[in-house]
Amino acid sequence: MTPNLSSDLRRLEGEIVSADSAARNLNAILFKISQRRQSETTKKVKASDTRARMASEQGELDALTKRESELTERLDSTQSSQSDANLRLKRVEHQVDINAQSYEKIKFEVLRQAFAGVRPTEQYLFLKLLSEKFCIACDQSAPKAAIEIQERIDKKQCVVCGSPRKYDDSVVDIADSLKLKAEVSFQTLEQSRHELSVSEAQYNAASEEVSGLLAELSKIRQAIDTKQNNIRVLRRNLPADESIELHREEDRIKSLRDQVLLFRSEREVAEQSIAELLVQLSQAVEQVREKLEGAFYQRAAPFFAEQVRLVYAPRNAKIGLYGQSFAFPAFEIEMTSGATFGQFIRRTASQVSLSQREYLDIIFRMVLMDVIGSGAATLVVDGPEGSLDAVFAGRGGELFAAFSEQPQTNVLLACNIVEGGFIPRALSNYKLKDRRSRVVNLIDEATPTQALKELRPEYTQKVNEILARDQ
Amino acid sequence: MMTPSFHSKGDLSTRARLVQLVAALERAGATPISNRDLHSFAYLANVLSPLWDIEPLESSILKDRNGPRSSALEHEIDLCVGVGLLVVETLGPDPENPTRLDATYRVNGTAARPVLQAISALPDELVTERFLNELAFAFVEIKPGLRDDAAIQDASWSNPAVANGRVVDFGEHAARVTVNPSLSAAQAFQRFAPSGVRLDRAEKLVMYVRLLKRRAHG
Numbered sequence: 282m283t284p285n286l287s288s289d290l291r292r293l294e295g296e297i298v299s300a301d302s303a304a305r306n307l308n309a310i311l312f313k314i315s316q317r318r319q320s321e322t323t324k325k326v327k328a329s330d331t332r333a334r335m336a337s338e339q340g341e342l343d344a345l346t347k348r349e350s351e352l353t354e355r356l357d358s359t360q361s362s363q364s365d366a367n368l369r370l371k372r373v374e375h376q377v378d379i380n381a382q383s384y385e386k387i388k389f390e391v392l393r394q395a396f397a398g399v400r401p402t403e404q405y406l407f408l409k410l411l412s413e414k415f416c417i418a419c420d421q422s423a424p425k426a427a428i429e430i431q432e433r434i435d436k437k438q439c440v441v442c443g444s445p446r447k448y449d450d451s452v453v454d455i456a457d458s459l460k461l462k463a464e465v466s467f468q469t470l471e472q473s474r475h476e477l478s479v480s481e482a483q484y485n486a487a488s489e490e491v492s493g494l495l496a497e498l499s500k501i502r503q504a505i506d507t508k509q510n511n512i513r514v515l516r517r518n519l520p521a522d523e524s525i526e527l528h529r530e531e532d533r534i535k536s537l538r539d540q541v542l543l544f545r546s547e548r549e550v551a552e553q554s555i556a557e558l559l560v561q562l563s564q565a566v567e568q569v570r571e572k573l574e575g576a577f578y579q580r581a582a583p584f585f586a587e588q589v590r591l592v593y594a595p596r597n598a599k600i601g602l603y604g605q606s607f608a609f610p611a612f613e614i615e616m617t618s619g620a621t622f623g624q625f626i627r628r629t630a631s632q633v634s635l636s637q638r639e640y641l642d643i644i645f646r647m648v649l650m651d652v653i654g655s656g657a658a659t660l661v662v663d664g665p666e667g668s669l670d671a672v673f674a675g676r677g678g679e680l681f682a683a684f685s686e687q688p689q690t691n692v693l694l695a696c697n698i699v700e701g702g703f704i705p706r707a708l709s710n711y712k713l714k715d716r717r718s719r720v721v722n723l724i725d726e727a728t729p730t731q732a733l734k735e736l737r738p739e740y741t742q743k744v745n746e747i748l749a750r751d752q
Numbered sequence: 753m754m755t756p757s758f759h760s761k762g763d764l765s766t767r768a769r770l771v772q773l774v775a776a777l778e779r780a781g782a783t784p785i786s787n788r789d790l791h792s793f794a795y796l797a798n799v800l801s802p803l804w805d806i807e808p809l810e811s812s813i814l815k816d817r818n819g820p821r822s823s824a825l826e827h828e829i830d831l832c833v834g835v836g837l838l839v840v841e842t843l844g845p846d847p848e849n850p851t852r853l854d855a856t857y858r859v860n861g862t863a864a865r866p867v868l869q870a871i872s873a874l875p876d877e878l879v880t881e882r883f884l885n886e887l888a889f890a891f892v893e894i895k896p897g898l899r900d901d902a903a904i905q906d907a908s909w910s911n912p913a914v915a916n917g918r919v920v921d922f923g924e925h926a927a928r929v930t931v932n933p934s935l936s937a938a939q940a941f942q943r944f945a946p947s948g949v950r951l952d953r954a955e956k957l958v959m960y961v962r963l964l965k966r967r968a969h970g
Contacts, residue, residue: 420831
């Protein structure tokens with residue numbers, strides 16, 4: 282081979298390799314572009330189908346989101362009911378405990394002689410058997426055994442083995458007098474046990490409802506996740522230009538989200554400040570809470586037929602729709618009623634009558650003035666007589682009279698000329714001859730209405746009668 | 753947890769814990785223990801158990817002016833007496849409350865020993881046993897007539913945000929309760945420790961109970 286030939290060979294070899302490599306690279310790029318074009322063509326063909334499916338998924342997602350929102354609201358309300366039921370249950374359990382202890386004590390006194398010589402552990406066992414008809418050894422109800430033990434006691438036999446025993450006669454007299462007490466105490470105990478069954482059933486029902494709602498919420502949330510994932514997958518199957526538009530939209534969404542985050546962080550700063558303020562406020566309220574509760578009980582007792590008490594119960598609530606929940610110092614009302622076996626039950630505004638609501642509010646304000654005010658207070662009430670019936674009218678008047686008795690306390694009541702005890706009792710701190718001076722009579726002062734123009738003599742007579750009445 | 757009705761079947765975990773409680777008190781020399789003091793001790797064990805990462809038996813209790821008292825625990829006390837795990841040492845009128853009886857209890861060693869051995873064979877229960885021992889030895893330093901007063905001084909019980917007749921909740925509705933004041937108070941002792949000193953959970957527990965003791969003693 283000549284040198285020229287060799288050099289030509291090498292040059293050509295290089296050209297071939299280079300051209301071949303360039304061709305292969307270009308071919309690979311061409312292949313990818315073709316594939317992409319093919320894919321886009323396929324996506325374009327299927328685009329309307331994809332869009333339809335996306336719309337369907339979106340519709341289902343919207344429905345699920347709405348359901349989630351409804352369930353969350355229902356769960357909040359149900360958990361609140363569960364909490365109330367739990368409180369009622371604990372109180373009733375406590376009462377059963379107290380009543381059981383009281384009955385056991387009486388029973389013990391009655392059986393003291395019968396238990397003489399029996400060791401404390403066995404006394405304890407027999408006492409439980411006799412008072413509750415329950416065997417604590419085998420954890421079973423044992424009414425027959427209780428009857429048998431009681432028969433041995435009645436026959437003056439040993440409670441353990443049934444052998445005859447000698448008792449001191451004077452103890453029989455004591456036992457007789459205690460037997461009646463024991464019967465009454467047992468009735469009270471049985472009633473509270475019945476209440477316990479009712480409260481347990483209510484609590485269990487509320488708990489089951491909460492569990493059911495939580496399970497359903499969990500399923501809904503999983504379904505939401507699945508739908509969102511499906512939509513993402515479908516979006517990727519849309520043609521590029523639509524995808525680009527969707528990407529642009531997502532960028533816009535991202536930008537808006539960033540703004541939302543900025544606002545949220547401003548909100549968090551404000552929440553931090555408010556949290557600190559609320560802590561100070563709560564501490565201030567907690568310092569006077571017992572005084573407020575005591576003063577409320579004193580004022581409310583003469584007015585209401587039920588027993589009413591004010592209970593400090595901080596309430597968790599959000600400021601705005603989202604964000605942190607805060608504990609606001611708050612009070613709740615608890616009232617007894619015939620339907621609650623004398624138990625105090627928490628009442629919301631919708632669970633009391635209009636007049637109860639009005640007067641609970643008035644009494645609370647009076648109490649705030651009593652406890653937190655510096656001794657000087659003025660209470661102005663418009664239409665205090667409106668919601669009161671004939672029986673409670675007098676009590677209403679007495680409430681205001683009692684409040685106004687305090688030094689440096691003024692009460693201004695704007696009320697109609699009404700029959701009944703409201704006005705006379707409200708003025709009961711004044712002698713009859715001085716009562717007119719405590720009244721601003723709008724019949725004389727105000728521009729007369731048509732009714733007043735026509736019926737002035739009747740109104741004047743009524744005013745005179747009411748002011749002359751002692752109650 | 754469903755609350756037991758007055759004649760329901762007993763709860764084994766409560767019963768086991770009860771035997772451990774009284775056994776710990778026995779080791780500390782506090783038995784025979786009165787019913788009232790036993791309830792106070794059980795309450796402190798429940799409210800402070802998160803300090804040792806132990807699950808409490810009950811995470812809420814009704815606040816009553818007479819102090820902590822658990823119906824579920826009372827039922828288990830009865831059953832333990834019935835099966836012979838606890839012995840009633842004395843039974844008579846309660847000097848502090850004439851309308852009820854008071855009993856004092858101690859462990860029946862013969863019957864309780866195999867039960868306690870079986871419980872101690874479980875690894876997590878060893879931690880519970882150590883916790884209860886620490887608590888019992890601190891509890892016994894409080895004068896006998898003032899132990900229930902010490903429980904009333906507890907931070908969760910005396911929290912002014914919870915009125916009498918309401919529930920002291922230190923974890924039952926955990927989603928809505930973020931603070932156990934007793935636990936926070938016990939943890940706070942670390943702030944007052946000298947620099948470089950790390951208090952362990954036993955020290956925090958004892959320091960907290962001693963704080964209750966100081967408050968109860970006046």
